[in-house]
Amino acid sequence: MRDVLIAGIGQVPVGEHWETSLRHLGAKAILGAMEDAGVDRLDGLYVGNMLSGPLSQQEHLGALLADFVGQRGIEALKVEAACGSGAAALRVGYAMIVSGLAEIVGVVGVEKMTEPRGRETTAALAMAADGDYEADHGVTFVALNALLMNRYMMEHEVSHADFAGFAVVAHANGVNNPNAMFRRPITAEQFVRSGVVASPIGLLDASPIGDGAAAVILASRDVVRALGGSRPPVRIAASAFSTDALAIHDRSDLLFLEAAARSSQKAYEQAGIRPDDLDLFELHDAFSIMAALSLEACGFAPRGGGVRLAQDGAIALDGRLPISTMGGLKARGHPVGATGLYQVVEIVQQLRGDAGHNQLPNPFWGMAQNIGGSGASVITHILQAPE
Amino acid sequence: MRDVLIAGIGQVPVGEHWETSLRHLGAKAILGAMEDAGVDRLDGLYVGNMLSGPLSQQEHLGALLADFVGQRGIEALKVEAACGSGAAALRVGYAMIVSGLAEIVGVVGVEKMTEPRGRETTAALAMAADGDYEADHGVTFVALNALLMNRYMMEHEVSHADFAGFAVVAHANGVNNPNAMFRRPITAEQFVRSGVVASPIGLLDASPIGDGAAAVILASRDVVRALGGSRPPVRIAASAFSTDALAIHDRSDLLFLEAAARSSQKAYEQAGIRPDDLDLFELHDAFSIMAALSLEACGFAPRGGGVRLAQDGAIALDGRLPISTMGGLKARGHPVGATGLYQVVEIVQQLRGDAGHNQLPNPFWGMAQNIGGSGASVITHILQAPE
Numbered sequence: 001m002r003d004v005l006i007a008g009i010g011q012v013p014v015g016e017h018w019e020t021s022l023r024h025l026g027a028k029a030i031l032g033a034m035e036d037a038g039v040d041r042l043d044g045l046y047v048g049n050m051l052s053g054p055l056s057q058q059e060h061l062g063a064l065l066a067d068f069v070g071q072r073g074i075e076a077l078k079v080e081a082a083c084g085s086g087a088a089a090l091r092v093g094y095a096m097i098v099s100g101l102a103e104i105v106g107v108v109g110v111e112k113m114t115e116p117r118g119r120e121t122t123a124a125l126a127m128a129a130d131g132d133y134e135a136d137h138g139v140t141f142v143a144l145n146a147l148l149m150n151r152y153m154m155e156h157e158v159s160h161a162d163f164a165g166f167a168v169v170a171h172a173n174g175v176n177n178p179n180a181m182f183r184r185p186i187t188a189e190q191f192v193r194s195g196v197v198a199s200p201i202g203l204l205d206a207s208p209i210g211d212g213a214a215a216v217i218l219a220s221r222d223v224v225r226a227l228g229g230s231r232p233p234v235r236i237a238a239s240a241f242s243t244d245a246l247a248i249h250d251r252s253d254l255l256f257l258e259a260a261a262r263s264s265q266k267a268y269e270q271a272g273i274r275p276d277d278l279d280l281f282e283l284h285d286a287f288s289i290m291a292a293l294s295l296e297a298c299g300f301a302p303r304g305g306g307v308r309l310a311q312d313g314a315i316a317l318d319g320r321l322p323i324s325t326m327g328g329l330k331a332r333g334h335p336v337g338a339t340g341l342y343q344v345v346e347i348v349q350q351l352r353g354d355a356g357h358n359q360l361p362n363p364f365w366g367m368a369q370n371i372g373g374s375g376a377s378v379i380t381h382i383l384q385a386p387e
Numbered sequence: 388m389r390d391v392l393i394a395g396i397g398q399v400p401v402g403e404h405w406e407t408s409l410r411h412l413g414a415k416a417i418l419g420a421m422e423d424a425g426v427d428r429l430d431g432l433y434v435g436n437m438l439s440g441p442l443s444q445q446e447h448l449g450a451l452l453a454d455f456v457g458q459r460g461i462e463a464l465k466v467e468a469a470c471g472s473g474a475a476a477l478r479v480g481y482a483m484i485v486s487g488l489a490e491i492v493g494v495v496g497v498e499k500m501t502e503p504r505g506r507e508t509t510a511a512l513a514m515a516a517d518g519d520y521e522a523d524h525g526v527t528f529v530a531l532n533a534l535l536m537n538r539y540m541m542e543h544e545v546s547h548a549d550f551a552g553f554a555v556v557a558h559a560n561g562v563n564n565p566n567a568m569f570r571r572p573i574t575a576e577q578f579v580r581s582g583v584v585a586s587p588i589g590l591l592d593a594s595p596i597g598d599g600a601a602a603v604i605l606a607s608r609d610v611v612r613a614l615g616g617s618r619p620p621v622r623i624a625a626s627a628f629s630t631d632a633l634a635i636h637d638r639s640d641l642l643f644l645e646a647a648a649r650s651s652q653k654a655y656e657q658a659g660i661r662p663d664d665l666d667l668f669e670l671h672d673a674f675s676i677m678a679a680l681s682l683e684a685c686g687f688a689p690r691g692g693g694v695r696l697a698q699d700g701a702i703a704l705d706g707r708l709p710i711s712t713m714g715g716l717k718a719r720g721h722p723v724g725a726t727g728l729y730q731v732v733e734i735v736q737q738l739r740g741d742a743g744h745n746q747l748p749n750p751f752w753g754m755a756q757n758i759g760g761s762g763a764s765v766i767t768h769i770l771q772a773p774e
Contacts, residue, residue, distance in 0.1 A: 001487060021519065023519075051440065053441045053514055054505075057506075057510075057514055059437055060515045060633060062467075062764060063764045064633050067633065067763075073631070074630060078468065079465070079479075080446055080448075081450070092464070095486045098486040098488060119505065126444075127447065129447075132408065243449065246447060377450045377463070
């Protein structure tokens, strides 16, 4: 199988970009990645986005963005897998290079959420859940996660305060990321005392929506050598995608993310590594309960043990498994269709040694896991540092 | 490059399916294709759909449909390229087989348009156009096509009545297709006298929206041999995708579909054939002007000559280039994200000899061209008959 390399990265700060349109956000990230890779021509562009239709009254982002970045004529399409859309688009771009159908492509995740036109944002996000059996009954996404968190707290006999570490670490790391939405530290006490959104989930359990875009340029090994990028390429050592039932009531076990387990297991096999080999893990901490469940599904903790990792320092930058090293969804922000690309861009920063104040010491393996819905689409990528 | 074969097809009649939900429509087509191919397990599912978010308040169709057809756990995602979403999803499924990342996958196009919840359908369809520069100014899709048709009639000195043949042939062919929405013939006189939708476009120039789903099963050659399908597999001899500016005012030439020309040219090269070699062409006759422009861009007529093919009998079942052999978008109906798969399913029927009353005599090469927007995304596939 052909090697696929990340030749360049680009991103815009996550925030409320009321003066920047969807197409401008996407173009900035793509053009940034093209400049970083030293390329001026792509064979294809794959756009991860969930909500441009309902929120911006604009579909057809593939052709729109290809034209707007000066690549009119190339293949371009949008990929959607709810909040996992970004990594799903990366998966498609990866397949295009592996297949030999393309030699160099762009993948961008873009989402504009803070100025909804048409549907209100919370209602639009519920389109990731099962419309007929969840959303139509008024269950929002935070409510679904609240159900899971309550169940977790009951089954594993832990308290809401036990989850504080996830948000504390994310905010601590976001301080030094110029692209993060929230750049101030929080304390465990603030976490516990934050206002309730949907009991037991508080404001500081939940990642913020935002506007943002992040992009990568993928190329085959032969092509990368000929490019003018200033930074060394990072290899995609594994790409794996698994699904589960959309509705949580259709799952036999509420507290085990089957798709995350399958997806990460496939990724480990493809990369030829074990979970312990990873130097960092950008996980999908849309809610702190999702962070705990992801750690368990991916083999880092036994059932009920995910939350312990937030308490013993393991997930901090100097811990044995750093997560959310640039702020994660919680502090960097969660522009849903873009998130999967932000995760990958941040791992590339770490593996290249470009992570600034948050730089880990010589990381070699990094894993990004992007989740759509309450665990229904899980896409895992493992990246390997430049040789 | 690995051969990709179509091992099975499935479809539901296009219509107003008020008693059948989006997921049921999609599942019927997928399960039909799986039965036709003799498979009970897929490696991946790729869903072409444009408007499930705005019209059905449901995104995340990949995981939703994978679960609903008994394939929980597999990779599954949605692909969107406006009205070209169906063929764009086929392109992604094709890449998955070529790459070796999958051995057998499903591709389904599904759209439910006649019971909009939320956005009204015409407004939702305008999301295929440039939101900031076209749709926001009130230009609907039929209006954009009316502008093109007016310009064509002026530049090439033809009348509206000269286009009648496209609709007459499509309706004649739809009569014998049990999956077509309109199954009655029309006359050229009826075409001319039909009510005006957006001058000069009349009701019988325009394809109808509808609810529908069509699917194919793709597999590598090695895998196909081991399957239990009762019908011979059809080879995808070419797959090509090209884009153009979304907004028609951004194009240097209104009356030449650049992306259709590039996409078909790439497809001819990949298949190793010339336009004259084709035995049928399922083109994107969303409006009769689009049919004329497609024929010109794909090399079947000089500029201004596309409309002549509708007058001299060339496009009929017994003509030298049969088009819309099962009714086309005009008579079979145009459930936008599903259309690209209907086109391919119908060519498979022809190449297998399963086209019933509309069967062509021993066709060997068939081309399907699916268009998103007013020519901004054009995906062309060439299929080759079983050996």
